[in-house]
Amino acid sequence: MFLPAMLYVAALVGVPFVLAFLYSVGDVKVGSRGYHFVGLANFRSVFQNPAFFRALENSFIFTIASQVLVLVGATILALGLKDAFPGRRALRFLIVLPWVAPVSIGSIGWKWILDSLYSVINWVLIRLHLANQFSPPMWLGEPKLAMLSVILVHTWHMLLFATVILLAGMTSIPRDIPEAAEVDGAGFFRRLFQIEIPMMLPIINVAVLFGIVFTFTDMTVIYILTRGGPYDTTQVLPSLAFFTGILGSDLAEGAVISIFLVPMLVVVAWMMLRTASRAEVT
Amino acid sequence: MIGGLRARRRARAAVRWATLATFAVALAFPFYWMLITAFKRTGDLYDLKNSPFLFHEAPTLEHVRFLFRETLFLRWLGNTGLAGLAVVAITLLFATPAAYALARLTGRWGERIGIGVFLTYLVPPTLLFIPLSRIVARLGLQDSLGSIILVYPSFTIPFSIWLLMGFFKSIPRELEDAAMVDGLSRFQTFVQLVIPISLSGILTVVIFSFTLVMQEFVYALTFISSASHQTVGVGVPIYLVRGDVYYWGSLMAACLISSLPIAILYNVFLDRFIAGFTVGSVK
Numbered sequence: 151m152f153l154p155a156m157l158y159v160a161a162l163v164g165v166p167f168v169l170a171f172l173y174s175v176g177d178v179k180v181g182s183r184g185y186h187f188v189g190l191a192n193f194r195s196v197f198q199n200p201a202f203f204r205a206l207e208n209s210f211i212f213t214i215a216s217q218v219l220v221l222v223g224a225t226i227l228a229l230g231l232k233d234a235f236p237g238r239r240a241l242r243f244l245i246v247l248p249w250v251a252p253v254s255i256g257s258i259g260w261k262w263i264l265d266s267l268y269s270v271i272n273w274v275l276i277r278l279h280l281a282n283q284f285s286p287p288m289w290l291g292e293p294k295l296a297m298l299s300v301i302l303v304h305t306w307h308m309l310l311f312a313t314v315i316l317l318a319g320m321t322s323i324p325r326d327i328p329e330a331a332e333v334d335g336a337g338f339f340r341r342l343f344q345i346e347i348p349m350m351l352p353i354i355n356v357a358v359l360f361g362i363v364f365t366f367t368d369m370t371v372i373y374i375l376t377r378g379g380p381y382d383t384t385q386v387l388p389s390l391a392f393f394t395g396i397l398g399s400d401l402a403e404g405a406v407i408s409i410f411l412v413p414m415l416v417v418v419a420w421m422m423l424r425t426a427s428r429a430e431v432t
Numbered sequence: 433m434i435g436g437l438r439a440r441r442r443a444r445a446a447v448r449w450a451t452l453a454t455f456a457v458a459l460a461f462p463f464y465w466m467l468i469t470a471f472k473r474t475g476d477l478y479d480l481k482n483s484p485f486l487f488h489e490a491p492t493l494e495h496v497r498f499l500f501r502e503t504l505f506l507r508w509l510g511n512t513g514l515a516g517l518a519v520v521a522i523t524l525l526f527a528t529p530a531a532y533a534l535a536r537l538t539g540r541w542g543e544r545i546g547i548g549v550f551l552t553y554l555v556p557p558t559l560l561f562i563p564l565s566r567i568v569a570r571l572g573l574q575d576s577l578g579s580i581i582l583v584y585p586s587f588t589i590p591f592s593i594w595l596l597m598g599f600f601k602s603i604p605r606e607l608e609d610a611a612m613v614d615g616l617s618r619f620q621t622f623v624q625l626v627i628p629i630s631l632s633g634i635l636t637v638v639i640f641s642f643t644l645v646m647q648e649f650v651y652a653l654t655f656i657s658s659a660s661h662q663t664v665g666v667g668v669p670i671y672l673v674r675g676d677v678y679y680w681g682s683l684m685a686a687c688l689i690s691s692l693p694i695a696i697l698y699n700v701f702l703d704r705f706i707a708g709f710t711v712g713s714v715k
Contacts, residue, residue: 155530155589162586163552169563230452241452243699244460250698251691252647258669259462259687262469262680270484306459367556370649374669388558395562396654408559419551
């Protein structure tokens with residue numbers, strides 16, 4: 151009974167997965183059906199493009215920076231939300247919004263907030279005399295600020311996902327251990343860093359691994375906020391693959407760029423399976 | 433001593449509230465901003481002398497009216513609804529029997545296939561979109577809703593199988609055996625007993641698949657090239673912008689209208705949705 155489902159998924163995930171590798175070593179073109187093996191020629195021409203190395207580096211910066219921020223924010227949020235208190239449901243609704251609203255739509259909201267002329271952030275900064283009225287920060291127009299902006303917006307979107315996973319993990323920690331530690335005189339931070347966080351490590355692992363996959367392979371926030379600009383300075387591997395392979399119609403080179411996502415996926419998948427099998431043993 | 437404890441508790445509650453309130457404001461701010469922008473008159477919106485937080489002229493419905501009358505917004509909503517229903521139907525049709533079979537498959541194999549199903553969920557659209565765009569074109573589905581209706585189940589099915597497996601496993605086997613002793617076939621047992629018991633799981637799958645159609649961006653952007661065939665998730669951020677002109681009022685109204693209903697819906701099912709992610713790793 152699972153055969154139809156497996157065939158469906160194999161046809162639309164397995165087949166294109168294999169094709170992606172074949173495209174990267176072939177001469178596929180839009181509109182022609184021919185295929186010839188060309189070895190590593192596509193790889194060579196991708197490596198000659200400085201934008202590729204920039205995108206590779208940016209992918210790591212984007213992923214690591216946003217996941218660190220997500221992890222810190224999610225831990226604080228989860229600790230704040232774990233016990234019931236009046237107003238928790240209403241608060242949760244507000245916190246959930248960035249995750250459930252379509253990312254593309256949330257990002258366009260940010261594009262307006264970070265607008266070059268009408269940015270509300272700049273309006274406040276100018277009133278507080280933290281920014282110059284005549285040359286306010288161009289959030290999406292200067293390379294460093296643009297990178298910072300896409301990282302923060304992506305963090306904004308991903309925060310809830312990690313928080314909820316952590317919350318699920320916290321409820322599975324037996325309450326009596328931290329409580330006993332409190333009776334023994336351990337302070338809040340000592341309990342947090344020496345008991346609660348170590349006990350939550352497996353679940354933090356899960357949250358981080360999912361976060362890495364969803365960040366390393368995503369291009370939505372970047373596509374909407376900066377289109378990889380200014381001058382390719384916020385381009386990441388997925389967005390570069392899109393511009394090259396889909397908009398630029400160079401299927402082979404686009405496939406080569408996408409292929410560089412695979413090592414990361416393999417590492418994450420392997421670590422996830424390890425986490426899962428450990429949880430079963432204990 | 434007791435007084436000290438109470439004071440400490442009160443201080444802790446205050447810190448908690450301050451922290452959570454800060455987060456809530458930062459996280460919900462863009463939506464508040466959409467709300468303000470959507471109802472502000474154009475002159476007020478673009479006057480830099482005015483405080484952007486307040487209405488200096490009376491609020492207006494002009495942007496909302498423009499959105500519904502002059503743009504393809506309604507069309508996009510319709511497309512999203514249609515594609516959503518189709519994806520939900522395909523997902524249920526394939527995922528429910530598969531999940532049931534896997535839940536009842538004993539031994540290492542059931543588990544291995546379960547893990548395999550789960551791993552396919554990690555393969556991202558940005559790796560597959562180039563080959564898929566050719567497959568979609570070969571099937572004659574380019575630039576039509578058919579393309580996403582075909583492709584979206586490739587990730588809703590694995591996720592739904594994973595989620596439903598948990599539900600089906602929790603049904604005691606004896607219950608099914610008893611039903612079959614009473615003369616029901618396995619198929620009848622499945623339809624008359626298993627499905628009604630797992631209704632909340634199935635409902636979660638429905639909501640998940642439907643909202644995914646609203647949220648997905650990369651595939652819809654890749655496969656569909658004309659504005660009139662788009663879903664809300666791509667139509668609003670890409671096609672409401674004409675040239676370099678942004679109709680911020682209407683754009684923010686569209687954002688608000690397309691995110692609030694799904695936020696409310698999702699909020700109800702959030703816990704179960706997350707259980708789908710953690711069920712394999714947390715026991």
